[in-house]
Amino acid sequence: xxxxxxxxxxxxxxxxxxxxxxxxxxxxxxxxxxxxxxxxxxxxxxxxxxxxxxxxxxxxxxxxxxxxxxxxxxxxxxxxxxxxxxxxxxxxxxxxxxxxxxxxxxxxxxxxxxxxxxxxxxxxxxxxxxxxxxxxxxxxxxxxxxxxx
Amino acid sequence: xxxxxxxxxxxxxxxxxxxxxxxxxxxxxxxxxxxxxxxxxxxxxxxxxxxxxxxxxxxxxxxxxxxxxxxxxxxxxxxxxxxxxxxxxxxxxxxxxxxxxxxxxxxxxxxxxxxxxxxxxxxxxxxxxxxxxxxxxxxxxxxxxxxxx
Numbered sequence: 001x002x003x004x005x006x007x008x009x010x011x012x013x014x015x016x017x018x019x020x021x022x023x024x025x026x027x028x029x030x031x032x033x034x035x036x037x038x039x040x041x042x043x044x045x046x047x048x049x050x051x052x053x054x055x056x057x058x059x060x061x062x063x064x065x066x067x068x069x070x071x072x073x074x075x076x077x078x079x080x081x082x083x084x085x086x087x088x089x090x091x092x093x094x095x096x097x098x099x100x101x102x103x104x105x106x107x108x109x110x111x112x113x114x115x116x117x118x119x120x121x122x123x124x125x126x127x128x129x130x131x132x133x134x135x136x137x138x139x140x141x142x143x144x145x146x147x148x149x
Numbered sequence: 150x151x152x153x154x155x156x157x158x159x160x161x162x163x164x165x166x167x168x169x170x171x172x173x174x175x176x177x178x179x180x181x182x183x184x185x186x187x188x189x190x191x192x193x194x195x196x197x198x199x200x201x202x203x204x205x206x207x208x209x210x211x212x213x214x215x216x217x218x219x220x221x222x223x224x225x226x227x228x229x230x231x232x233x234x235x236x237x238x239x240x241x242x243x244x245x246x247x248x249x250x251x252x253x254x255x256x257x258x259x260x261x262x263x264x265x266x267x268x269x270x271x272x273x274x275x276x277x278x279x280x281x282x283x284x285x286x287x288x289x290x291x292x293x294x295x296x297x298x
Contacts, residue, residue: 001226023296024296026289027289027292048270050288107222112205116199117211118199119200121198143229
């Protein structure tokens with residue numbers, strides 16, 4: 001089985017769209033991650049769920065976790081309000097890791113190795129000619145297929 | 150809201166149990182990760198989905214991704230058979246990162262910061278007295294709650 005046989009439609013967000021809406025999309029559909037595209041629909045960043053969550057965690061808490069403990073419960077409950085009024089592009093990580101994309105002829109083992117290496121449970125499948133997105137493969141979907149073999 | 154208010158029952162696997170069954174549990178219930186416990190039910194390792202998948206990817210492919218490309222499609226389809234006959238303990242990563250566990254009085258921001266730092270979308274909540282597991286919190290569940298606030 002090859003990537004093109006497994007790729008299915010997956011929601012994407014443009015980098016200029018609302019970060020809050022992107023978080024709602026992730027949570028509302030229980031997605032394992034988000035595909036961020038440019039205006040032409042080409043993936044520019046693919047974020048795992050924890051990377052999306054990271055966009056909502058203030059930098060000083062990321063740098064010094066002990067600080068999270070001194071912020072009171074009421075303020076902690078609404079930390080995600082930090083996303084309001086921001087675009088996805090404004091909150092993307094500064095250092096981007098390997099983009100988890102494959103061509104249609106990638107094997108299941110190649111896809112699994114890429115997910116393991118990038119720690120991203122979501123891979124986009126691109127058409128090798130046009131570079132357009134054929135769809136995506138999630139870790140759960142991949143495991144379901146290989147465990148059925 | 151605190152960790153103890155959010156913790157819900159979550160399936161766990163003992164470190165001596167079958168790695169194949171652990172993968173089937175993850176895939177069958179669409180879990181974001183696995184909680185591995187000792188015989189007393191205390192979490193010893195918590196793996197994200199990509200870390201579970203990594204247990205099934207041969208080391209030589211992890212070290213040299215180009216090798217995955219030369220393995221033929223039929224062999225790639227069954228890479229997960231590598232898990233057969235192995236226990237979870239036999240395939241755990243050699244270097245373990247921070248264990249994503251919190252006490253019952255951790256705030257939502259502390260949990261989010263821990264998920265972001267450990268890149269694990271799953272956190273176990275422990276009773277501070279006994280050390281026993283009160284339950285677990287997934288990234289999706291956390292986001293659903295904070296986005297509703």
